Amino acid sequence: MVNPTPKKEDTASSSDKSTIMSDDIHSHKFQTNRNYFIISIYALTVIAIGTIIISLILNFSYTVSAIKQVINVLSPFIVAFFIAYILNPIVIAIDTRFLLKILKIKREKLRKILAILLSYLIVIGIIAISLFYIIPELITTLSELNGTIANVSGKAVFYIQNLEETFPYIDFGIVEDKINGAIPEIISYGTNLLSNIFPTLINISVSIIRVIINIILSIVISCYMLSDKKTLKKNVKRIIYSFVPVSKANRLFSNAKECNSIFNRFIVGKTIDSLIIGIICYVLMRILHLNYAILLSVIVGITNMIPYFGPFIGAVPGVILFLVIDPIKAIIFAFMILVLQQFDGLYLGPKILGESTGLKPLWVIFGITVGGACFGVIGMFLGVPITAVIAYLLDKAITNRLEQKNITVSED
Incomplete structure (x- = not known):
């Protein structure tokens, strides 16, 4: 039996098939892709950050103690x-x-x-x-x-x-027994305190x-x-420009400059305002012949750094002090502080501070309340400029997003 010889077309087609198969094998080999590599790095970074955040939350007490130590x-x-x-x-x-x-x-x-x-x-x-x-x-x-x-x-x-003579119908024997029973505990507490x-x-x-x-x-x-502030500023810029795109870095520095301006205007303006209020308080106390003018004026001036509530907080020590000495003077002092606060809030503060923070009174009170609850007196003072900075950044971010979507929001 004679085998037929293959035609040239068949030979060519078989060689093409082998070439295609070899190409398929090579195509299934792993090839590096920069985009996939970047995506993988981002994914691993997100997973690592999420793991760290979850572990910090699960060990919250240890996290707080570590933060305090740092x-x-x-x-x-x-x-x-x-x-x-x-x-x-x-x-x-x-x-x-x-x-x-x-x-x-x-x-x-x-x-x-x-x-x-x-x-x-x-x-x-x-x-x-x-x-x-x-x-x-x-x-x-x-x-x-x-x-x-x-x-x-x-x-x-x-x-x-003379309680027994004033209130003869009350049995004070029970009160004496209670006091006598509490004396050993008081002595024991005093002994432990001394030790x-x-x-x-x-x-x-x-x-x-x-x-x-x-x-x-x-x-x-x-x-x-x-x-070395110029050198420090230069090094910060070098670090940010080396890791952040130029457009985003410029926007970051522009926002940081505006936030710094908000802080500076508030701190400097509020310091001048509080100094003037302290001097006016001293002069008024001298005119009204109130005692402890220097001490109480300094307290009022320092606490006036806290917007709205500062003068009233500073008035509390003076009112308590005058209540012990002379209640009439306490009333005079309280009324004087009320007038001083109105003068500061309606005239002096707006003249000096102007729109230093750009916040509405509602957000000022919010910043004072939250700052005071979290960090005490310092939080009450810093809560206002921090809230102003957050409000500025949020307003800018929201404005940019609305401009990208071509949306205009009316007040109606």
């Missing part, structure tokens, strides 16, 4: 940053307006050193002068209060001793020394921050 370690740097941030406008003003324009000092390094030194001397001098006037007033206040409290306590003891007072004093002394060291360290670090 904050304690970094507290000198955090305090130094706030000191440098507050003093920076003073340093700039002294450098540009006094050393450069008036004294005509051309050397930049020399101006920088002198501006930092003068700003610290000004702030420390203001604090020292304030303490020089406040401490004697405080000592006088405490001595007068001791005499007042002694008189009040003497009257209270006399009243208690633990020595370790407590040691802990307080160590804490005071640690606070003093941290304050000194914070001042030194803040000096370096003020001196």
